[in-house]
Amino acid sequence: MAEVPAAVSGGWAPVAAVLLGALAVAAALLDGALAGRAAGVRSGMGRPVGEVARLLRQRRRTTVAADRLLWRIGGAGLLGMALMIITVVPLGRWTLFDLDVGVVWVNALDVLAWAFVWLTGWGANSAYALVGGYRFLAHGLAYELPLMFALVAPAVAASSLRVGEVAAAQQGLWFVVWMPVAFVVYCLGVVAIAVWGPFSPALGRDVAGGVTAELSGVDRLLFLAGRYALLAAGAAFAVPMFLGGGAGPLLPAWAWVLVKATVLLAGLVWLRRRAPALRPDVFMEVGWLVLLPAVLLQDLLVAVVVIGG
Amino acid sequence: MTVRTVLLVAAALISVGLYGALSQQVVVMVMMGLELMLNGLILAVAGLWWFCAPDPSGQVLLLVILAAMTVEMAMGFAVATSLHRVRRSDLTDTAADLSG
Amino acid sequence: MGVSGALARLALRHAHLLVIEVPGYWLTRVAVERLAGVRGWRLAVSPADADILVVCGSPGPELALVVASLWEQLPGPRARIDVTTPDLVAAGLDQAAAMLRDTPGQRRDSTARDGRGFDDAAGGDIALAHGSADRDGLEMDVLHVRLGPVLPEWPAGLVLRAHLHGDLIAEAQAGVIDAGHGPAGGAHVAGGDPSDEVRPAVAGEVAARRCDNAARLLALAGWPDAAGGARAIRDRLLTGERSAATAELARLRRRVRRSWLLRWSLRRVGPLPPDELARLGLAPDLTGDVWDRLNGMLGRAAVAVGGPAGVVDGGPAGVVDGGPAGVAVGGPVDVVVGGPVTSPAAVASVVSGWDVATARLIVASLDITALDVVTDG
Amino acid sequence: MVTHLAFWGLAVIAVLAGVAVFVVNSMARASYSLALSFIAVGLQVLLLQQLYVGVLVILMMVMEMAIMAVYMNMFMGMNPAMMSMNMVHGARHALPVSVGVFLLLAAGALFAPWPSRRGSPPADVTAALGVELMGPKMLAMAVVGVVMAATIVSGIVLAAHRTRYDRFGDDLRRRRPADPQPGGVRR
Numbered sequence: 006m007a008e009v010p011a012a013v014s015g016g017w018a019p020v021a022a023v024l025l026g027a028l029a030v031a032a033a034l035l036d037g038a039l040a041g042r043a044a045g046v047r048s049g050m051g052r053p054v055g056e057v058a059r060l061l062r063q064r065r066r067t068t069v070a071a072d073r074l075l076w077r078i079g080g081a082g083l084l085g086m087a088l089m090i091i092t093v094v095p096l097g098r099w100t101l102f103d104l105d106v107g108v109v110w111v112n113a114l115d116v117l118a119w120a121f122v123w124l125t126g127w128g129a130n131s132a133y134a135l136v137g138g139y140r141f142l143a144h145g146l147a148y149e150l151p152l153m154f155a156l157v158a159p160a161v162a163a164s165s166l167r168v169g170e171v172a173a174a175q176q177g178l179w180f181v182v183w184m185p186v187a188f189v190v191y192c193l194g195v196v197a198i199a200v201w202g203p204f205s206p207a208l209g210r211d212v213a214g215g216v217t218a219e220l221s222g223v224d225r226l227l228f229l230a231g232r233y234a235l236l237a238a239g240a241a242f243a244v245p246m247f248l249g250g251g252a253g254p255l256l257p258a259w260a261w262v263l264v265k266a267t268v269l270l271a272g273l274v275w276l277r278r279r280a281p282a283l284r285p286d287v288f289m290e291v292g293w294l295v296l297l298p299a300v301l302l303q304d305l306l307v308a309v310v311v312i313g314g
Numbered sequence: 315m316t317v318r319t320v321l322l323v324a325a326a327l328i329s330v331g332l333y334g335a336l337s338q339q340v341v342v343m344v345m346m347g348l349e350l351m352l353n354g355l356i357l358a359v360a361g362l363w364w365f366c367a368p369d370p371s372g373q374v375l376l377l378v379i380l381a382a383m384t385v386e387m388a389m390g391f392a393v394a395t396s397l398h399r400v401r402r403s404d405l406t407d408t409a410a411d412l413s414g
Numbered sequence: 415m416g417v418s419g420a421l422a423r424l425a426l427r428h429a430h431l432l433v434i435e436v437p438g439y440w441l442t443r444v445a446v447e448r449l450a451g452v453r454g455w456r457l458a459v460s461p462a463d464a465d466i467l468v469v470c471g472s473p474g475p476e477l478a479l480v481v482a483s484l485w486e487q488l489p490g491p492r493a494r495i496d497v498t499t500p501d502l503v504a505a506g507l508d509q510a511a512a513m514l515r516d517t518p519g520q521r522r523d524s525t526a527r528d529g530r531g532f533d534d535a536a537g538g539d540i541a542l543a544h545g546s547a548d549r550d551g552l553e554m555d556v557l558h559v560r561l562g563p564v565l566p567e568w569p570a571g572l573v574l575r576a577h578l579h580g581d582l583i584a585e586a587q588a589g590v591i592d593a594g595h596g597p598a599g600g601a602h603v604a605g606g607d608p609s610d611e612v613r614p615a616v617a618g619e620v621a622a623r624r625c626d627n628a629a630r631l632l633a634l635a636g637w638p639d640a641a642g643g644a645r646a647i648r649d650r651l652l653t654g655e656r657s658a659a660t661a662e663l664a665r666l667r668r669r670v671r672r673s674w675l676l677r678w679s680l681r682r683v684g685p686l687p688p689d690e691l692a693r694l695g696l697a698p699d700l701t702g703d704v705w706d707r708l709n710g711m712l713g714r715a716a717v718a719v720g721g722p723a724g725v726v727d728g729g730p731a732g733v734v735d736g737g738p739a740g741v742a743v744g745g746p747v748d749v750v751v752g753g754p755v756t757s758p759a760a761v762a763s764v765v766s767g768w769d770v771a772t773a774r775l776i777v778a779s780l781d782i783t784a785l786d787v788v789t790d791g
Numbered sequence: 792m793v794t795h796l797a798f799w800g801l802a803v804i805a806v807l808a809g810v811a812v813f814v815v816n817s818m819a820r821a822s823y824s825l826a827l828s829f830i831a832v833g834l835q836v837l838l839l840q841q842l843y844v845g846v847l848v849i850l851m852m853v854m855e856m857a858i859m860a861v862y863m864n865m866f867m868g869m870n871p872a873m874m875s876m877n878m879v880h881g882a883r884h885a886l887p888v889s890v891g892v893f894l895l896l897a898a899g900a901l902f903a904p905w906p907s908r909r910g911s912p913p914a915d916v917t918a919a920l921g922v923e924l925m926g927p928k929m930l931a932m933a934v935v936g937v938v939m940a941a942t943i944v945s946g947i948v949l950a951a952h953r954t955r956y957d958r959f960g961d962d963l964r965r966r967r968p969a970d971p972q973p974g975g976v977r978r
Contacts (some may be wrong), residue, residue: 043639047453055428058421059465064524066462066489075819105917106842113850121855122824127819127860132559133460136581142861149854165916166843179543187521191544203636203675209561210566210772211634214459221489281676282636284771290974315798315838323802323835329893330809332829337885338813342863344814346825349855356848357805357832359862364839365825366905368912370919374928376836376844380851385942387855391862399833402952682973767971 010095010169012103017090017241021101024263025091028237028270029230032180035274036233037282043278048049060226068129070218080224082121083231088115088239091142094241095169097251107168108160111242112153118198122207122216126226137215141207141253142286144197147292148204152194154300158187158307159246168242172250179249185309186303188247190296192273195239202277206284240270320361327354341397352383402408418517421686422491427515429455432464432488434481434564437590437785439569441652443470444626445500448649449507457655461487463471463721465475466510474592476581477571479565490527491520497696547576563591567630567774569782574762581770588758590785614678617718623783624653625663631708631778634771635676640669651719660719667712680705694760704772707779714781757786798838805831818863826856843917 028224067073071264093100093107119142126138160166162184163174169179173247181188197204200216208215220228243249244265251258253265283291323414327350336346363372431450435443446468447457458464461484467726473481482705485494493513495506506698561574576586643666650659670676681702691700699714700707767774808828812821829852836845913919924932958968966976 025579029843040638041454044451044642046451051424052428052454055424058424059428062418062425062491063419063465064489064491066487071819072819075823104842108845109843109850113846113853116850116854116857120823120853123857123860124819124823127864132557132578136578138583139861140771142857170540177577205636207770209458209634209636209771211771215461215462218460218464227465248974278639280637281632281640281673281679283675284636284679286772286972287974288770290976292804294976318901319798320835320839323806325893325896326898327809327832328896329815329819329889330803330806330916332892333885334813337887340903340972343813343821343858346821346859349852350812350828353805353809353829353832353852356844357835359843359900360839360841361835363841365908368893369910370913370916370923372927373841373844373916374921374923374931376841376930377847377924378849380844381939382894384830384851384855385938387859388942389949391858391903392909392946394862395950410845769972772972 007254008098008171009167010098011102012105013099015101017099018101019206021091022088024086024096025237027178027233027234028089028241028263028266031232031267032233032236032270032274034168035271036277039275045284046139054241056229057226060222060229063222063225065222065224066219068131072128072130074128075124077224079121079124079126080220080228081231082117082124082129084227084234086114086117087231087234090235090238091241092239093168094095094262095172095245095250096262097260097261100169106166108153108156108171108246111168112156113206113265115152115194116149118150121231122200124227125220126207126216128169132217133214137209137218138211139209140212140285141200141208142216144204144207144283144288147285147289148194148296150298151199151292151300152303153189153314154297155194156246158184158300161304162307164311168245169250169277172245175249176252178246179252181249184247184303184307187242187307190245190300191243191247192239192269193296195236195243196273196276198239200233200297201232201236201273203280203283205276206282209282211273229267236273237266237270240273241266242268317361320345321358324354324358327351329359341390341394344378345387345394348386348390349383352379352386355379371405422515425491426511427454429453429465429511429514430458431455431466431468432458432461432484432564432588433468434473434477434484435471435570436469436473436477437592439471439498440570440623440626441774442497442500442503443570444622444648444652446470446497446505446507447645449503450644453507457566461499462489464488465492466749467492468497468506468510469494471498472496474607476592477563480591484564490583491517492523521742525683561586561770561785567633567778569777570786572758572761572782572785574765574777575760576765576770578770578774583765583768583770583773585766586762587764588762590758619649621659621663621715623720624650624711624718625651627710628708628715628780629776630777631704631711632670634681634774634778637676640666640673640676643669647715657718660716663716663719667709667716669697670712671709677705680775683772684768685781690771694763695757696760696780703722704779707781711779711781754784755784755786756780761785794838797836799836801831801838804828805835817905819860822856822860822863826853829853829856840912840916843920 030053034050037052037056038049041047041052051111051157090111092102111271122141123138126134126136126141159171159174159180162180163171165174195202196202200207206215208217212218214220215256217225219230241262244262248265248269253261256264292300328332330356331350331352334350335344336347338344338347356376359372359376359379363376427640430513431446433443433446450457455466456635461467465488467481467488469481481736483490484636491514494511495510497506499504557578559576561576562568562572563570565772566738571590571592573587573591576716578662625644625648629648634642638769643662647666650662652654681703685703686694686696688698688701691698699710702710761782762775764776764780768776801968805828808824811824812828813887813900815821830849833845833848834847839845857947955963958970961967
């Protein structure tokens with residue numbers, strides 16, 4: 006089973022998009038159910054469905070002197086980003102895009118979140134939305150560097166930047182077992198890119214929804230769908246990087262990839278209910294003084310093990 | 315796509331960047347001009363490497379250019395900030411006396 | 415029509431409300447939040463997010479202007495209802511649902527608005543302004559932003575005119591909207607109020623008010639579940655389920671105290687030493703930082719519920735549903751009980767120098783019951 | 792064929808976005824035009840088979856432009872309303888000079904006798920680059936690393952206002968720093 010996945014034709018791209026969509030919908034349903042349970046409402050599961058219906062029925066609006074081009078690009082960009090990320094995630098024996106620098110590719114894409122979220126905040130020409138955009142960049146300055154070094158650890162251990170080879174290198178032991186710090190930091194990064202849970206001050210209630218303050222109708226739907234899709238794509242990418250790819254008993258490799266991605270995704274969704282927001286003003290020091298040194302030590306450890314072993 | 319066309323595009327990028335660097339007043343805009351010139355340079359080096367001498371050491375030059383860009387950017391922002399703090403201005407003209 | 419009808423039905427089950435509270439009508443607002451929650455509806459964070467605009471109370475002239483401009487910003491399909499007493503809330507929400515279900519009517523509304531071009535957004539007030547040095551000595555452009563009177567988790571009627579550097583509040587002036595405009599605008603201080611004789615309500619209401627304020631602070635700290643818990647306790651207190659509320663309150667206090675993440679995030683934010691409190695005319699029990707004040711708030715709620723004032727058990731069942739008798743028509747129904755009056759100037763003074771997020775936490779931590787109508791301009 | 796079409800499409804995008812940087816009326820649009828130009832060049836570098844460098848260009852430049860846009864906004868207080876933004880000085884000289892430079896460079900590009908390819912590209916370009924960096928060119932990368940570290944330090948020294956004496960007192964004995972707003976790590 007140590008085979009390296011092979012690229013399939015681009016015609017399978019819609020299938021990958023559908024799978025990502027299914028994961029995102031599952032995340033939304035679970036989030037709705039958890040939120041409903043917390044609020045003591047029975048209709049929790051139906052929340053995402055109702056939300057989609059509501060937003061489809063709602064009119065798009067615009068604001069005075071909005072930069073509509075940049076606003077729309079930002080709003081739709083997150084969804085596009087998520088789709089581009091999963092092109093390099095192998096599903097068992099198949100991958101869409103067998104790039105030999107797949108890890109860096111994902112890293113380059115996750116940086117696009119800086120552009121898209123900020124542009125969504127900027128384009129509306131609203132003070133609250135702009136403050137939300139600033140908050141996201143402030144978070145970005147704190148999480149991005151640790152995230153990059155977290156991705157370095159599996160790449161070093163597998164001696165490859167090709168996602169399929171990283172997955173294949175974990176036949177004996179999943180990377181999550183001996184690089185837990187990198188895994189945790191990576192998960193924090195995914196949560197941050199999706200502006201999710203503890204990293205949602207950019208969409209905070211205190212600034213009237215922040216980046217999303219002026220979004221309505223289809224625009225809001227695209228932005229929210231983009232967040233769920235990013236969370237799903239991040240969870241899916243963690244599978245080849247840390248969770249052993251398709252390795253597992255009984256089930257075929259592709260099924261294991263989906264199972265692992267779903268479980269991690271459920272964990273990330275659940276996190277939102279447990280943790281209060283990490284405001285950028287307090288998280289900045291944590292990112293630079295705790296996460297960054299921790300993940301660098303992790304990289305050092307991995308490098309020493311690889312050279313020694 | 316030949317070495318000539320790649321270099322032509324690079325030349326266009328470099329000239330546009332040069333125009334910006336020469337004509338703009340605001341420090342940050344001048345920096346954008348410089349960045350655009352370096353952008354053209356990246357393309358030129360990448361093209362020359364691929365079409366003329368594709369041995370591994372050539373790519374190192376590209377990484378050095380990228381490093382130079384980040385250094386330029388970081389120092390540019392730092393100088394712009396400290397200039398702003400002292401002079402309350404972000405225009406290159408008001409810093410003309412710094413040219414000695 | 416089949417599709418759009420089904421869409422409308424689905425959408426209606428998950429409508430979002432923007433609730434505007436006229437000072438003095440908090441019981442009505444609480445009733446709206448409670449009954450909307452029962453229907454599975456949720457609170458909107460901004461007009462763009464809302465389907466239903468709920469005005470609790472009768473707004474004065476200034477607030478009426480704000481409400482009108484917010485109404486224009488609702489994307490539509492939209493509905494507006496005005497409720498002035500808690501017992502009218504259920505009917506009002508039914509009416510809003512009917513309005514939203516009326517697809518042809520919404521379509522007419524939509525075409526009527528199309529001619530008028532862009533929605534008039536609050537964001538339009540970003541303007542190029544002079545610069546000034548920020549707290550780090552760096553000259554920055556100043557953005558003049560009016561925080562309030564309608565913001566999620568914001569004290570009713572408070573308006574904070576802030577000068578922002580980025581998202582840092584350089585200085586602020588505070589006032590109360592419609593100050594001096596009859597009973598709707600002014601705060602009602604306990605004591606001389608005719609409703610004072612409704613004694614049984616007091617203990618529960620004081621505790622409910624604390625829980626409401628704590629819920630706001632928890633929501634701003636980004637912990638919606640705990641905030642929802644605090645709101646549930648508030649509703650139980652107001653509907654008279656005292657014993658259940660007391661148990662849940664104790665559980666919430668433990669949960670909050672044990673959350674090291676919350677403690678880490680709120681510690682050292684907005685410290686107010688006793689002498690500062692005295693200077694600003696704030697209550698002496700607000701000493702410490704936001705974390706201390708959050709725990710103090712929950713502690714005061716527990717005291718009010720189990721303390722000597724809470725002699726009547728299960729008595730005030732009628733507060734929300736029936737409404738206590740003896741309310742003058744047109745005047746505010748709600749009785750502001752307990753708690754001192756906070757001066758807006760003090761609010762403005764404690765938020766200066768903090769960024770918007772921490773400033774919002776600090777304002778919420780002041781446990782404001784009523785605002786003094788005297789403004790400082 | 793597809794490669795050629797992609798190359799020319801990207802070339803047009805890169806140059807037009809580059810021109811747009813100095814033409815558009817908004818700082819956000821200027822910064823993100825430049826980002827677009829960088830992305831187009833990064834994709835062209837991918838076409839030239841240098842995958843690692845190409846992806847790296849996109850990664851770094853998008854990040855830089857996001858920060859750049861904030862700087863622009865911070866120093867110049869723009870809003871998206873597209874106010875006219877004429878910040879040109881000495882355009883008189885700039886235009887002829889840059890046109891002249893373009894003609895010179897273009898002539899060189901088109902008419903110089905470029906040598907034919909010497910050697911052949913390595914099978915795995917990225918791995919070859921890695922081996923090169925960790926082997927013969929290690930010195931170059933080591934120097935780059937030191938320069939980067941020096942840049943971080945000097946950048947902060949230049950830009951920061953408060954020093955550790957402001958934070959920890961003149962004798963550096965204060966246990967908790969006197970910051971206007973507390974950070975997340977208690978030191």
